[in-house]
Amino acid sequence: MRTIVGLRKIALVAVLTGVSAVVGAAGCTLFQSEQVAKGQKLYTHYCVHCHGEHGRQNEGYNWGKMPDPRPKDLSNKAEMSTFKDEEIFSTISRDMKDTTPEKGDKIGDDEFAVPTMPTFKHTLSEEEIWSIVAYVRTLHGMKSEFDVAGQIKKLDGVKLSAQKNFDQSKQTFDAAQKKAEDEAEKAGKDDADESVYAKEQDAFVAAKKALDAAQAALTNFKERPKFAAVARPELTMKPDQAAKLAERGKQLYANKYGCNACHQVSDTGGVVGPALDRAGFRLNGTWVFRWVKYPQSMKPDTRMPNLGLSDDDAKAVTLYLATLRAPKPDKPTEKSAN
Numbered sequence: 001m002r003t004i005v006g007l008r009k010i011a012l013v014a015v016l017t018g019v020s021a022v023v024g025a026a027g028c029t030l031f032q033s034e035q036v037a038k039g040q041k042l043y044t045h046y047c048v049h050c051h052g053e054h055g056r057q058n059e060g061y062n063w064g065k066m067p068d069p070r071p072k073d074l075s076n077k078a079e080m081s082t083f084k085d086e087e088i089f090s091t092i093s094r095d096m097k098d099t100t101p102e103k104g105d106k107i108g109d110d111e112f113a114v115p116t117m118p119t120f121k122h123t124l125s126e127e128e129i130w131s132i133v134a135y136v137r138t139l140h141g142m143k144s145e146f147d148v149a150g151q152i153k154k155l156d157g158v159k160l161s162a163q164k165n166f167d168q169s170k171q172t173f174d175a176a177q178k179k180a181e182d183e184a185e186k187a188g189k190d191d192a193d194e195s196v197y198a199k200e201q202d203a204f205v206a207a208k209k210a211l212d213a214a215q216a217a218l219t220n221f222k223e224r225p226k227f228a229a230v231a232r233p234e235l236t237m238k239p240d241q242a243a244k245l246a247e248r249g250k251q252l253y254a255n256k257y258g259c260n261a262c263h264q265v266s267d268t269g270g271v272v273g274p275a276l277d278r279a280g281f282r283l284n285g286t287w288v289f290r291w292v293k294y295p296q297s298m299k300p301d302t303r304m305p306n307l308g309l310s311d312d313d314a315k316a317v318t319l320y321l322a323t324l325r326a327p328k329p330d331k332p333t334e335k336s337a338n
């Protein structure tokens, strides 16, 4: 017993004396492990059903239910090491592409465009997505090289200098305007000639734009995206128009937004969300439109990501769901053995 306590004490002293010596390097490692821990939490909430706790195939409960291609093995270092950190980031944070043959989007040979891998661009902050990248790296024994703290510092710096430039150009603009007004008054005119200070005004407008952009870049990095409340859609239309839109919605459902990765219709599709066979009976169109446009406004922690649907796409998908009117499944008979 004694020796163990003694050893512990020695170890503790060694740790304490070592602390100040390595604090520079350790600060960085500490930050890195905080990032990984944060990423693990998010991965467990948003990814684990499809990719599994360790990133292995057929580990997540949804894996076997998904349409092809099934999620690949994120623990496979040979394959995953071929991706740069930035590539993993841009897969998780991308715009969805319509993969419908002929009608769909142009998709480059090297472009990742599997509709059943959702985007998290409209759900999470960039910092959160980088922390997920850091965690995904650990699944195949690697480390993310991306410097989150450095990026925040850089964006802060850009904002600071944009602010300085803005303040300065506002002063210059105000002074030029005042001078022009004073001169106009001396000359007995009602208004100053705006063209006299047009250059200063242009510079001021440009500086304001740059400041807004710098602020937005910082906000996008640190905070989850927020959107305006979703306006009520116009869903009444002629039956033939509704049928046409529903047909388009069916394509978008599977080929662009991969809703079938998480929802079943006629027993095919994933099981992360509820089956939608009877959505046409159960769900109100306006509600569906608002939900798919911005699920987090109704349920902040839902596992369903905001997939970035345009109003037109959300309308088409809503009209498709309205056509899903499967009969009620037979209720299993209770106590059938009696």
Ligand code: HEC
Pocket: 042, 043, 046, 047, 048, 049, 050, 051, 069, 070, 071, 072, 073, 074, 088, 091, 092, 112, 114, 116, 117, 118, 120, 132, 136, 261, 262, 270
């Ligand atoms: C609804 C199921 C599903 C969810 C949820 C999901 N993925 Fe995927 N993921 C897929 C599918 C399908 C693919 C495409 C097949 C493949 O390449 O693995 C994929 C591919 C990937 C890839 C490989 C990309 C490439 O270039 O080949 C990475 C990395 C990845 N997902 C990470 C994540 C992370 C991180 C999350 C959570 C933030 C996540 N996925 C959530 C289904 C899912």
Ligand code: HEC
Pocket: 118, 253, 257, 258, 259, 260, 261, 262, 263, 272, 273, 274, 279, 283, 288, 291, 292, 299, 301, 302, 303, 304, 305, 307, 317
């Ligand atoms: C990553 C998985 C995932 C994807 C992709 C996904 N959903 Fe969902 N969806 C869910 C989950 C989980 C819920 C349950 C909501 C909750 O309680 O958090 C849900 C709920 C819903 C509901 C409400 C269902 C009900 O019975 O209350 C609708 C409608 C819906 N999703 C439609 C869609 C559509 C349309 C798409 C594609 C544009 C889509 N979902 C993509 C996971 C997903």
